[in-house]
Amino acid sequence: MRIGELADRTDTPRRMLRYYEEQGLIVADRTPNGYRAYDESNVDRVLQIRGLLDAGLPTRLIKQILPCLDKPRVIHFPDATPEMLATLEDERNRMTERIRCLTRNRDAMDEYLGAVREKLATGSTAGG
Missing domain, CATH: 1.10.1660.10 (Multidrug-efflux Transporter Regulator; Chain: A; Domain 2)
Structure with missing residues (x-):
C-alpha cells in the first residue's frame, strides 16, 4: 500500500x-x-x-x-544500559498507574451509565 x-x-x-x-x-x-x-x-x-x-x-x-x-x-540489546533499563522500568510503572486510573474511570462511567439507563427504563415504564 x-x-x-x-x-x-x-x-x-x-x-x-x-x-x-x-x-x-x-x-x-x-x-x-x-x-x-x-x-x-x-x-x-x-x-x-x-x-x-x-x-x-x-x-x-x-x-x-x-x-x-x-x-x-x-x-x-545493543545499548541496554542500566540507565535505559531504569527509564523503561519508570515508563512501565507510569503506564501501569495510568491503566489503573483509566480502569477506575471506565468503571465509574459504567456505573453511571447503568444507573442512568435504569432510571430511564423505570421512568419510561412508570410514565407510560
Whole structure:
C-alpha cells in the first residue's frame, strides 16, 4: 500500500509516517518510480507506535521494545544500559498507574451509565 492508504488506515499524518521511517520504526520498500510501498503489517505497527507515543515513550525507547511486540520475538540489546533499563522500568510503572486510573474511570462511567439507563427504563415504564 502507498503512504496515503497507510495514513488513512491508521489516522496518522503522512509526515509522521515519514518520521517513523527515518527513526527506523517502520520500513517501506520503494517502487521503481520511487513511491513508498508498505506491507499490511505496517498498519498494526503504526498503531502500536502511536499507542506507545501516547503513553509517553520516546521513539528511541520504542525502537528498542518494538521487537518484543511481535512474534516470533527477536530482541536486540545493543545499548541496554542500566540507565535505559531504569527509564523503561519508570515508563512501565507510569503506564501501569495510568491503566489503573483509566480502569477506575471506565468503571465509574459504567456505573453511571447503568444507573442512568435504569432510571430511564423505570421512568419510561412508570410514565407510560
